[in-house]
Amino acid sequence: xxxxxxxxxxxxxxxxxxxxxxxxxxxxxxxxxxxxxxxxxxxxxxxxxxxxxxxxxxxxxxxxxxxxxxxxxxxxxxxxxxxxxxxxxxxxxxxxxxxxxxxxxxxxxxxxxxxxxxxxxxxxxxxxxxxxxxxxxxxxxxxxxxxxxxxxxxxxxxxxxxxxxxxxxxxxxxxxxxxxxxxxxxxxxxxxxxxxxxxxxxxxxxxxxxxxxxxxxxxxxxxxxxxxxxxxx
Amino acid sequence: xxxxxxxxxxxxxxxxxxxxxxxxxxxxxxxxxxxxxxxxxxxxxxxxxxxxxxxxxxxxxxxxxxxxxxxxxxxxxxxxxxxxxxxxxxxxxxxxxxxxxxxxxxxxxxxxxxxxxxxxxxxxxxxxxxxxxxxxxxxxxxxxxxxxxxxxxxxxxxxxxxxxxxxxxxxxxxxxxxxxxxxxxxxxxxxxxxxxxxxxxxxxxxxxxxxxxxxxxxxxxxxxxxxxxxxxxxxxxxxxxxxxxxxxxxxxxx
Numbered sequence: 075x076x077x078x079x080x081x082x083x084x085x086x087x088x089x090x091x092x093x094x095x096x097x098x099x100x101x102x103x104x105x106x107x108x109x110x111x112x113x114x115x116x117x118x119x120x121x122x123x124x125x126x127x128x129x130x131x132x133x134x135x136x137x138x139x140x141x142x143x144x145x146x147x148x149x150x151x152x153x154x155x156x157x158x159x160x161x162x163x164x165x166x167x168x169x170x171x172x173x174x175x176x177x178x179x180x181x182x183x184x185x186x187x188x189x190x191x192x193x194x195x196x197x198x199x200x201x202x203x204x205x206x207x208x209x210x211x212x213x214x215x216x217x218x219x220x221x222x223x224x225x226x227x228x229x230x231x232x233x234x235x236x237x238x239x240x241x242x243x244x245x246x247x248x249x250x251x252x253x254x255x256x257x258x259x260x261x262x263x264x265x266x267x268x269x270x271x272x273x274x275x276x277x278x279x280x281x282x283x284x285x286x287x288x289x290x291x292x293x294x295x296x297x298x299x300x301x302x303x304x305x306x307x
Numbered sequence: 308x309x310x311x312x313x314x315x316x317x318x319x320x321x322x323x324x325x326x327x328x329x330x331x332x333x334x335x336x337x338x339x340x341x342x343x344x345x346x347x348x349x350x351x352x353x354x355x356x357x358x359x360x361x362x363x364x365x366x367x368x369x370x371x372x373x374x375x376x377x378x379x380x381x382x383x384x385x386x387x388x389x390x391x392x393x394x395x396x397x398x399x400x401x402x403x404x405x406x407x408x409x410x411x412x413x414x415x416x417x418x419x420x421x422x423x424x425x426x427x428x429x430x431x432x433x434x435x436x437x438x439x440x441x442x443x444x445x446x447x448x449x450x451x452x453x454x455x456x457x458x459x460x461x462x463x464x465x466x467x468x469x470x471x472x473x474x475x476x477x478x479x480x481x482x483x484x485x486x487x488x489x490x491x492x493x494x495x496x497x498x499x500x501x502x503x504x505x506x507x508x509x510x511x512x513x514x515x516x517x518x519x520x521x522x523x524x525x526x527x528x529x530x531x532x533x534x535x536x537x538x539x540x541x542x543x544x545x546x547x548x549x550x551x552x553x554x555x556x557x558x559x560x561x
Contacts, residue, residue, distance in 0.1 A: 120463050122552055142551050146465035153463075157456040159474065173466030220464075 075134065077224065077256050078119055080282075082128035088114045090280045091128070100272040101250055101257040105264060105291070107302065110277035112260045116226050119258065120151045147174075150222035154229040156213035163187075163204065163212055164197040170219040178219060186215040190245060207238040214245065218253065225250070227259040231266070239263075243270050264303065267291070278302070317342075360422050368422050372429050376401045379437035386444045387538075389556035391545040397440060400537040404436045404530050405429060417522065428523070431502070435487075435527045439534040442483035447539065450475035451546070451556060458553050468547040476543055480535040487531040491524055500524075 076095035083092040089111045096102050104112040117123040118130050121142045129136045137145055147170075158166050167186055168178040184194035190211035196204070204212070210230055217225055227246070231239040247270055250257045261267050267274060271288035276299050283298055284290055291303060320342050327334040359367045380397045387393035409429065411417070418424040451458075454475045461471040494500060499507075502523055506516035546554055 117459075121550065122459060122463060124550060124552065138550060143465040143467070146463055151460075151463040153456055153460055155456060157460050159457060169461065170464040170466075173461050173464055173470040 077133060078258075079131040079134075080115070080118075080128065081131065083115075083118065083125040083130060084127040085111075085114055085118070085123065085125055088280050089125075092277075092280075092282045093128075094275060094282050094285045096256060096258060097273060098256050099250075099254050101247070101259060101270050102273040102275060103267040103271040103288075104258070104260045104275050104277060105262075105267045105302075106275075106277035106283075108262070109279070111280040112277055113228055115275075115277070116151070116228055116258065116260055119224070120146055120149050120226055122151075143174075147220035148222055149224040149226065150217040150220065151226040152213045152217045152228065152230050154232060156209045156230070158201040158209065158212075161201065162197065163199050163201060166201055166212060167197075167216055167219065170216060182219075186218055187212075189218060189249060190215040206234055207241065210234060210238070210242055211245070214242070214249075218249070221253075222255060224256045224258065227257065229260050229262060232262065239266065246270065264291070276302070356426065359426065363422060368425055371426050372405060372433070375430055375433045376405065379433050383437055383440045383444070386441050387542070389448065390444075390542050391557070393444075393542065393545075396538060396541045399541070400440065400534055401433055401436055403537060404533050405432055407533065408432045408526055408530060412526070428526070431523060432526060432530050435530045436534040439483055439487070439531045440538050442486070443479055443535040443538055444542075446482045447475065447479040447542070448556065450479050455553070455555065462551055462553055468544060468551060468553075471553065472543045472546070476539050480539050483535045484531050487527060491528065494520075494524060 077098040078096040080092045080094050084090055092111075092115070104110075104115060106112060114123060118125060119132075119137070121137050124138065131137070132140065132145065132149070150170075159169060164178075164180075164183055167183050171178040180197070183197055187194055187196055192208065192211055192215075196208070196212070201209070201212075213230065214227075225246075231242050234242065243266060246257060246259070249255070259270065261270075268288065268291070273286060274288045274291055275285040276283045276291065278298055284294060284296055291299065294300065320338065324335055324338050326332070327338065355371070359371055376398065380394070380401055383397045384394045387397065390396075409425065409432075412428065413420050413425075418428065457474065458471045462468070500520050500523075503516045503520035506519060507513055546556070548554055
């Protein structure tokens with residue numbers, strides 16, 4: 075049974091009748107040209123947006139039939155620009171707890187940093203002093219605070235240089251396997267998608283053109299995907 | 308002051324008018340309109356106040372206050388477009404701030420229940436409430452645009468709308484109150500406040516004038532806090548829906 079399913083999902087003029095699913099414990103990437111509706115899909119899985127028509131199912135149940143606040147702890151999201159609040163790295167790691175009136179223990183905070191290969195001395199560092207690569211790692215660590223089952227990543231490497239991009243890819247792949255999470259990852263970089271994906275969704279102009287095991291991207295007969303792969307979009 | 312003396316004070320209008328003509332600043336039309344409007348508006352209000360004071364009628368006092376609230380809310384609502392229900396929020400805030408202020412002033416007999424006291428002080432309360440609401444909305448709308456990612460980030464962790472918007476809201480309340488608090492700190496050192504100066508020019512004892520001015524300062528501090536907090540805490544829930552999603556400002560107002 076898929077962990078997440080889209081059934082005839084439409085949203086404004088952005089998504090048109092999307093039907094597809096995501097396998098559990100896999101990395102699925104959203105690929106496709108800009109304006110395809112990839113971020114809209116991702117926000118729907120976290121419940122930040124609702125479909126105008128159709129439904130998004132989590133383990134067979136409409137996500138809005140769950141307590142949405144609780145579901146968002148299970149389906150965690152990292153944003154493109156790794157937004158941070160003013161304060162220290164600890165303040166930012168503690169944010170998912172703080173908003174529920176809880177406090178993140180220092181040992182757990184250090185453990186989260188260790189997961190993303192940063193040492194505990196970062197906890198007291200002001201976020202304004204950290205680099206872009208460290209920021210991405212901290213953003214990633216923050217998504218693990220509530221031990222999620224699903225990780226939604228919105229172009230988290232788009233502002234990083236090639237070496238850091240490969241570091242983050244390796245990190246996500248390791249964490250996915252170690253923590254046994256389902257990762258749904260938007261990328262504009264087809265090479266990155268090839269490197270990290272078990273499965274892919276190819277979207278164009280709000281339509282899901284094809285989805286399935288990642289190999290389809292290079293074997294498909296679909297002219298739109300072939301044209302995108304050749305770099306003609 | 309005679310009308311001749313008032314007429315002579317137009318020299319102070321002629322100076323900036325001459326400057327704008329000489330330097331081609333293009334402000335002459337605005338200066339003339341502003342001067343004519345201020346003369347007409349203040350003369351009308353002067354005659355109305357004379358009538359209300361002489362009539363000594365509660366109905367006229369209430370009508371005057373309603374008029375002030377209507378004018379102030381119309382001004383603020385323009386700044387708040389994009390926030391659903393802002394008109395009702397502003398009118399309600401102005402009513403509450405005026406009612407609380409007058410309730411305390413009259414309830415504790417701090418001022419006598421006379422139109423000469425109630426109307427000018429209500430004008431200051433409502434005027435200040437208007438300015439604070441404007442300052443708050445201006446900052447709040449900027450914060451909403453700049454802080455949209457953090458708002459969505461906190462919602463994505465399962466945080467409630469209040470937690471998501473708390474930083475933008477508190478920063479806007481703080482920023483809108485800063486001018487009032489800072490002005491209080493330098494009061495009497497940098498400039499003599501308007502009401503106190505007016506009383507002294509009118510021949511009142513300076514200490515009596517100071518006491519009135521202090522009353523107004525404390526009152527303004529309350530109206531500042533109440534206005535920003537009320538407008539803020541009544542506005543933010545309109546920016547979210549039942550599904551804990553951020554709707555934000557209406558698109559044309561971003």
